[in-house]
Structure formats: structure tokens, C-alpha cells
Amino acid sequence: MARILIANDDRDIRDVFSRKFNAWNHTVVMASNAADAVTLASAEIPDLIILDSRMNLSANEDVDDRAGLQVAKCLKARAETSSIPIIAITSYVLVEDLCSLMVSAGCVAVVEMPITDYQEFRKIVEEALSGRQP
């Protein structure tokens, strides 16, 4: 059983993830923008973060294609959060090489939207939690 932070600006996506994780016996905390994600990750120190690459920067700021990248960089730069594994979630955006940028920022895996194979996704999650490279 692990605690997972879901950082995503889409309520329905958060809901689907959280139900899925609950079904796999994990608990969840949720953030709906980049700033909240950083705050929550630092306060809660979850075992894993499912990070959307594109979110609102904060409650008052606009959507940014690189918001997730900024969150990942920020968390990896702080000692207390640097070891939390991050799985990045991407969909088609205009940022070139977003996948490799997310990996260089320290994400253990990049999962492309939409997820159609939950068995495969679960494997990635469990491997990230066990500290192995998925």
C-alpha cells in the first residue's frame, strides 16, 4: 500500500486515477495545478507522483505546456522531495521532445494519454514504487 500524489488539472482524470489506485490498494492525494503539486509533494512526501505535463501553473495562472516539467525540476532540486519517483503523463503538445525532457528532469517513466492498457500501467506504477526503473 502506497500514497500517490495525482497532479492533474482535469477533475475527471483525477477521479479515474484515484479510483484505479484505490482499487489497487493505494491511497491518493490530489493537486490540480503546478504550484499545489509542489506544495503537496513537499508537505506529504508521497511514495509516487503521477504528474501531468500540462497544467495550470497555479490557481490564478494559465495553462502551460511545460508546467509538469517545471514541477519535476523543482521537486528533484529539493532534498526532501528529490527521491520521490515521478511518472509523467503526456498528451500531444507543441513542446518538442517533451518525453526526453521529462526523463532528463528525473521522471522514471513517461506515459502517453490516453491509457488503454491498465495492466501495463499498473506494472509501471508498481515498478516505480519498488524503486526499479520501469
Next chain:
Amino acid sequence: MKAYPTFTEVSSCEITKAQFLEDLFETWAEALPYGQIFVADARAFSRQWNQDLQKTLNTKTALLNDEIRELRARDKAKDYFIAEVSHEMRNLLFSIFGRLEFVEEPNLTESQRKDISLVQSRAKYFLELLTDILNYQKLILGGVVLEPGEFETAEFLKEVCEAMTPQAQERDNELECNVGRTVGVLYQDPARLRQVLVNLLSNACKFTDHGTVTLTADSELDMAGQKSIRFEIADTGRGIEPEELDKLFVRFKKLSERQGNQSGTGLGLVISKELVGLMGGTISCISEFGKGSKFTVLIPARLPQAELVQPVAVDPIAPVIAHQHPTVLVIDDDPAICELMERFLGSKGYNVISAGDGDQGVALARERQPAVITLDVILPGGKTGWDVLGQLKADARTEEIPAVIIALPRDRRYGYDFGANNNQ
């Protein structure tokens, strides 16, 4: 008395285009004595004309620059729009797939279960369509840049087949993989090659029931000693009707629709063809309706360096550099003739390259500067051999290259007019 050129005489001059005459009428309208153009001072006239021309040119250039800026902005806006829309669509699909997961199987009636499975398969089709459209858009805009790397072909193909096995089993098909021992290492873009092979294998599995799908790979050397890999994807499925074979690689033609097949976007083969072209290769298909189909992908074992810089160039003939052996360019649409020439001239120590039509021939002649060109008279496309010869002789880059016309006797006399050397 001085004779003035008449209107008709002036209009037959080379410089008198429609626009010019229009300008002329405006400027010298008063000097037009009833149907004749009065040109008093040719130098002043041409100076004036040049100035006007320069002015027009400047205005038009400025306009064009504005238009280019506008178009670029619109293009960017369109890219942004597509990114936004597809992002939204993907997120919605996530919800659909995700929520379908939560529907508890045991509580469902048979008909509900059927509905759920249909929603699932339609959503999958939607996703496929979305992915294909984005892929295709990227491809035609030249946004796909190959990322070549070296990899062991046999190992690579084994992985591809393993990944495809579940799909083959859906319709009780056997999936076989045969790799020739000489295939060895490839220097190509593995992700793109996988995309092509998966597309072809997936099609084969889709159109075959209780049969066999075979992936074969073998190497071959062309006349210049360049190694190519031939991938064959053969199935024992329903095959393709002859009249549909021509439409296979055409945009948005979905052959399967009529046969009740619901999946597939009709873009897969078009995308595969574009990708194979980027890799410097060719793709083709033979099929016997009711018995099965065989798709052949032929790509160079090593991606030519030029393809990396200019990914749009689709040259089916890999560039070769031959220093000692003079090159002969054979322009002929009959592969049997090309092969004959290759065998005959090859045995005499020539390096033979061939082109299947006029445009390709002219382009190859410019690029490769062969020692001799042989030219067929009847060629596919709009150009005859004579047109091609005219084009070669009109171009400084190719006019010096001796050309040998392979002609029927009645065509002979034209050859000399164009400067072809004594034809055989």
C-alpha cells in the same frame, strides 16, 4: 517617312506580355495613332519601363512578404489549434477508457456486455484515427526527422513478432518470422521501421482468419554492391481485388470498409509508404484475391547520410559513388530492359544506374553526372524520351553527356535534331 511598328508587330516581340501592353496603353495612350504604337525613343522607353517594373516589383515583394508573415502566423495558429484539440480529445478518451474499466463484468446482461465491448472498440478506433491523423500531418509537413541507429535485425524482428503475437491469435493465425542469415546489422530508424512493420503485420492479421502471417527478412546487393534488406509480410487471408491494388497507398482509401471491417483508418498504408520513402526505400504489394497478399518493403541497410539532412527526398535508388567504373544511366520504364543493361554493361565494367521515368532520369543525370545516358522513347508519365533528351540538352549540367536513344526505326531521324549520338 519613318515606319512605326504596328500593334501586332509589337505584340509579337518577346518583351510584350499582357501586363506590359496594359502599362503601355496607360503611359502612352495619347501616342497611339489609331491602332499603331508610337515608340519615339526606345532607350527612354525602356528606362521608364525598368523603373516602373522595379516599382511594381518592390510593391509585390512587400505584399508577398506580408503574405508570408500572415501565412506563418496562421500556420502556427493551426498547429496550436491541433495541439489543443487533440490534447482535449486524448483526455476525454482517457475518461472513456478509464470509466469502462470500472464497469463490473459479472453484473452485466449479455446485451450490455456487447454494448460495452462495442464502445471500447469504437473508442480504440477513435484513438487510432487521431494518432494517424497527427502522424500523417507531421509527415506531409516534413516534420518527421529520422533518428537512425545501429541494431541487430534478427533481434529487432523477434521483438516485433512477439509484440504482434496476441493480435495474430485474435483470429487464430500463426505468426512466423524467418530471418536470413546474411541480414545482420541495420543502420536505420528502428522506431519508424517498427511502425511500418507493425502496420503491415496488423493489416495482415486483420484480414486473415485461421491462417498464417509470415514476416521474412533477407538481404540483397544491388549492382553497386549496396546492401538492402527486403522485408516481406505475407498472409493467407482474403487478399485484395486487382482494381483495389492501385488504390492501396492512396490517401483515405479504406478498402476494408466494404468488407465490413470496422477498424483501421485507411491512413496506415499511406503513412507506411511515406516512412519507407524517408528511409530511402520502396514498398509494394502483390495479391491474389481470395488467397492472400504479400507486401514487400525494400530499404537500404544503411540510411544514406543525405536523407538525414533532407528528409523529404524520396530517392528509390541509393546514391553510389563509383570512381573507377564509368556510370551509365539507363532511362527506361521496363525493368527487364534495365536488368538486361545492368547485366550486359555491368559485365563490361560499367556501373549502371537506372530511372523508371523522365523526371527521375533528368534528376539522376544532374545529380550523378553519368558518362553515358541511354534513353527509351516511350516512357510513363507526360514526357517522351524526346522530351527528356531536349531537357538534358537544354541544361548546362547535362548537355555534354552523350545520350544513346533506344528507338524504333521510324523515330530515328528526330534523334539527331536533339543532339543524340549515333543511335543503335
